[in-house]
Amino acid sequence: MYTLGIDIGGTKIAGAVCDENDKVLSQWRVPTPSEPDEINDCILEIYNEALKLHSDIPTMGISAAGNVKADRRTMSFSANIAKWIDYPLADRIEELTDHKCKVVVENDANCAGWGEYILGAGRGSRNMVMLTVGTGLGGAIIINGELYRGSFGMAAELGHLPMVSDGDFCGCGLRGCAERYTSGNALEHFARSGIRRMPQKGKRLLELCGGDVDTLEGKMVSQAAQEGDELALYAFGKIGEWLGRTMAAIAAVIDPDLFVIGGGVISVGDILLEPARYNYTRFLQAAAYREHAKILPATAGGDAGMIGAADLAMREA
Numbered sequence: 001m002y003t004l005g006i007d008i009g010g011t012k013i014a015g016a017v018c019d020e021n022d023k024v025l026s027q028w029r030v031p032t033p034s035e036p037d038e039i040n041d042c043i044l045e046i047y048n049e050a051l052k053l054h055s056d057i058p059t060m061g062i063s064a065a066g067n068v069k070a071d072r073r074t075m076s077f078s079a080n081i082a083k084w085i086d087y088p089l090a091d092r093i094e095e096l097t098d099h100k101c102k103v104v105v106e107n108d109a110n111c112a113g114w115g116e117y118i119l120g121a122g123r124g125s126r127n128m129v130m131l132t133v134g135t136g137l138g139g140a141i142i143i144n145g146e147l148y149r150g151s152f153g154m155a156a157e158l159g160h161l162p163m164v165s166d167g168d169f170c171g172c173g174l175r176g177c178a179e180r181y182t183s184g185n186a187l188e189h190f191a192r193s194g195i196r197r198m199p200q201k202g203k204r205l206l207e208l209c210g211g212d213v214d215t216l217e218g219k220m221v222s223q224a225a226q227e228g229d230e231l232a233l234y235a236f237g238k239i240g241e242w243l244g245r246t247m248a249a250i251a252a253v254i255d256p257d258l259f260v261i262g263g264g265v266i267s268v269g270d271i272l273l274e275p276a277r278y279n280y281t282r283f284l285q286a287a288a289y290r291e292h293a294k295i296l297p298a299t300a301g302g303d304a305g306m307i308g309a310a311d312l313a314m315r316e317a
């Protein structure tokens with residue numbers, strides 16, 4: 001049986017036909033439009049292309065950024081697509097396929113976490129938590145080998161754990177959320193504030209951003225850190241510290257055997273993982289008297305979310 005996995009990203013919509021062993025047979029990529037109707041048309045186009053190659057595709061899994069209701073069909077809210085408020089995404093796509101394809105919608109971080117669990121660093125774990133350190137901080141929780149969605153489909157919004165009382169304002173409207181302190185955005189923030197306070201130490205970073213601190217990007221901080229630049233390493237030390245604190249807070253609730261760290265920022269490897277591991281132990285309750293979860297980088301690659309979405313839909317069918 002074939003399943004179509006769709007990943008609606010900020011810049012592109014990716015689609016892949018997967019077989020029952022999660023093997024990708026064919027794939028497509030198109031730029032993401034901004035209007036829901038246009039997004040639906042893009043998905044239909046990929047579905048029709050997929051049908052030309054594989055005559056029967058009875059299920060489709062869609063990975064989407066935002067909150068998905070417990071019915072796994074409706075987008076309750078998305079920071080990226082303003083009109084996705086109580087939006088019946090699965091209904092719309094099923095109508096477009098003349099109800100020949102059953103659609104399951106899942107939060108993008110959940111799909112990435114599930115992909116990592118079935119294909120990547122999570123294999124063999126029982127209770128796993130994935131943290132995706134991208135622009136923001138995404139989360140996924142697997143308990144006893146199953147994706148944990150919570151009672152209302154809202155579980156694992158780990159980037160919005162309230163870590164700091166009256167802290168920095170978050171895009172979600174609250175203050176002090178974990179992703180304000182550990183994410184790609186936070187990395188840029190710590191590097192910029194470091195340059196402003198210690199310009200003599202910011203020479204390499206200023207060089208990389210052409211002298212304009214406001215244009216400094218996370219990948220420049222990663223590059224400088226890999227060259228050994230002190231200020232870039234300081235910025236990674238800060239987001240690593242907060243990642244460790246966040247994992248310790250999660251461990252107090254979930255007690256997982258494994259944390260998998262994904263997202264663009266993890267390309268620096270131990271530069272992020274070392275301070276994260278150190279501070280995880282530092283803030284873990286009864287640290288000396290318990291077994292510790294492993295903390296590993298993600299290995300399933302950029303298509304993990306799309307394949308994860310297909311696999312979750314296949315299990316539903």
Ligand SMILES: [Zn+2]
Nearest residue numbers: 160170172177
């Ligand atoms: Zn928040």
